[in-house]
Amino acid sequence: MIGIHLASVFVTDQERAKDFYTRVLGFELRNDVDLGPGGRWLTVGNPGQEASAGVPAVELLLEPAGHPAVAPYQEALVTDGIPATSFSVDDVEAEHARLVELGVTFVQPPTAMGPVTTAVLDDTCGNLIQLAQMNG
Template sequence: MRIYITSVFVDDQERALAFYTDVLGFQKKVDVPIGERDRWLTVVSPHDPDGVELLLEPSHHPAVAPYREALVSDGIPLTSFEVDDVQAEFERLRGLGVRFTQEPLAMGPVTTAVLDDTCGNLIQIATRH
């Protein structure tokens, strides 16, 4: 058994696609219309284009808003992405205007930072030592 897809709920799929591709550097993998306003929209790492896909899932379900609001209020990231160097990625992303809720912080075997994805989520970036 392997993970092939995971998701983040997003307020606006087009804005999410721009952020996750133009800012974070992922590549669009699948973009299929579903219904009148939504899409099955996934992105992948350019380092592993056949790897795990991230679904940019519309956040219409009524359970999504309270769930995400609670996570953001408590400063809890929805998911985590591995990067080679958290400090370098933090500097690159901050230079692009990304807002961080946690600057790079060494915590034993990992260094992490937490950013706002502009679509309702906090996302952690991490480097394992």
Template structure:
């Protein structure tokens, strides 16, 4: 058994697609219309056949309070691994990304947290 897809709830799939591809650098893998939304997945260019990130519409009534609670408590909705957190922090900051936590060492991990502009906090980690 292996992980095939994981999701992050977003308030606007197209806005999220633009941010996650143009700013973060992911690539669109699948974009299949399903009614008003799409099965919209992204992959890392470093692992095009790896785990897909589903940009899941947050229309279910339980999702918005859940997302708001996570953001209010500073809890990231998802986490991505990077080779160099400080370099990625600098690159993303220069692109206008708003960080809620600057790079912080936590044992063997260095992490930072940013706002994905779609209602979520996202953590980047360097192992």
């Protein structure tokens, strides 16, 4: 069996990303290891999720956007309105309201799209992030 253990999103500022992804979005900090001038091994995960039966918990690497290809890639995705990744939520309307109250900028409010309702936010670190709720 193949399973997702680690996925990454490039961020323009790891400290700001750490704050946004933990304090604002509510993920748990998993790792914050100084790697020297290249940045940090900075990962977050779902609150309360732990490894089980030999399967590691899923983590999101907040990866430094220092590679020259990253800036044009991020800019193209944002310009075209394409989210860098998607997170599931139980209630997209409630999450949208909570995050707006915290000052988060949304580029797409909750919008029904057949079997899913999505909203897209700016993570303040160079990315658009989609929140998705399965309908029904």
